[in-house]
Amino acid sequence: MIVVKDLRKSFGDVKAVNGVSFEARDGQITGLLGPNGAGKTTTLRMLYSLLPPDDGEIRIDGLDPTRDAMEIKRTLGVVPDSRGLYSRLTARENISYYGQLHGMSKQAIRARIENLTETLDMDDFIDRRTEGFSQGQRVKVAIARAMVHEPQTVLMDEPSNGLDVMSTRALRDYVRGLKHEGHSVVLSTHIMQEVAALCDRIIIIAKGEVAADGTAEDLLQRSGCDSLEDAFVKLIGTEEGLLAGHCSIPCYSARSFSHCSSSA
């Protein structure tokens, strides 16, 4: 369970995250949807205590990343934007190394890797050096090493980036599996189909702010659009249109949406 309240982070004059609030419940997949540069990665980085927030509050199962960084890191499984593997190590060694960093015993690591190899279908390459792995194989290893310590909360930054159709399907199946096991999953993406196919709850982020928050149906209903894509473009586009001085979409502004969702 993640609770974020009024989170802020600036880099110099750039307000990367400017008052983001949301909740991500256990047994649900929460999607952070937004264009590139909207502040998704920065938000996630604050969640996994890589960056200290300038202002605001984060609670992950009651823990504060700014104060209990080590404790939080033990309960989190993170697949960050950077998915660099050690190319001289095999997939198994990569995963096992992270298990050791988590202080797991050798037996526990071995058992867990067996389990993950099966779930993520990594039999073919688990004992190969990761040099020359395909994107799909890399993501699987990155996920496996993030999940080696069986974290309750899972954060994924653009997990389907660069994946082909088959790999994407496998990834979605895996994420759904996590949800059914009762994990809290937060994933960021700029791909509409992804949230539509996966997420129980969608948080649209634009320019460092929450533009809308709700289920897919909520968003469709409120925007009056037929597809989620239209709803998304409307929300983001309106805001940009307003700033540029055009008012092309009459009925709904992003501001009214975020107002709507926070009052609802």
Added chain:
Amino acid sequence: MFNSLLLGPILFPLLFVGLMWFLESTERERAEKTLELPVVGAHYAPSLIRFLEQQGALIQPEPEDPEQMVRNQEVPVVLRILPEYPEQWEQGLPAPVEVLSDPSRQESNASIRRVKGLLFGYGQQIGSLRLQLRGIAPQLASPIMIKDVDLSTPKSRAILAMIFLPYVLMITAFTGATHLAMDTTAGEKERKSLEPLLINPVPRWQIMSGKMITTMVFAMASLALTLIAFRIVLPFLPVGAFGMDLTLGLNTLLMILLVISPVAILAAALLTLLASFAKSYREAQSYMGLVILIPMIPSLIFMANPIKAEAWMMMIPLFSQNILIGEIIRGESVMLSWYAMSIASTLIIGLVLAMMAATLYNRPKLIFSGS
């Protein structure tokens, strides 16, 4: 990775042996070569010319522009006998001859020495004859007899050649660690494996220390290999020609390794600190090119201006190791406090740098400077 570890230990000793062979053979060649000597105004001093020819010099015909010839490096030395030579000679006054040469050219020094030696010998001979003709014992003209008593031992003479060793070891301490320092910091950023690594529940200073310790181990291994390599190639040196005793016993090797080890720690910390600033492996490499100059400075100072070792010098890292290794090779006994001071001062500075590097890893900016 292993290439960078082995390159120094293989390359430097070979370079050293090659250099010594080259020096020795060119020196011998110069000494044995016949002296070709162009003479201007040879007809003014026929007896001098005869003497020179008897001594094995090959007298060349008079050149048109002797100064230009020397400047163009066509010949190392030209001898000019001035027109007033016969007149002065007759009167028993010093007869003038000029030796034209460019002593700033190292390779002409041997020829200059030989020509001057021959002229001096001729002068002595004639001088003695003149005194004898006047019924005076020539010894009266030599009130002092100079005898060289060489107190340098073959071992201490070795320092001339072995000044090269501290220099090579300093550089090895830095180069042996360079690759690893860059790979574990800038390289990890470039591979995008730093961010996932930092998400693990391990304090960042521990991760940093791990990187530095690995780098140090490599630097030390590189040093040890270099010393062993020197031990192996030294018997092949043409040391006889230089009258030197160049042996590195096991004890000497271990002492040198003990003295130089803190430098490896200092180097690892400094390199890791600098490489952490770099965005990419390539950028880190450009920094390293400059860093490699640091270990060269004390060695160069010491080569250009050999100074007497004093206690305060032990407080200066790199400099103190240079002096201590020199003393160890000379076979001198060094006060234990000097060792202690050298090791302690270098370690302290190394630790300060390591702590700076560790603090740097606590800054979130570090991770993003790569992306």
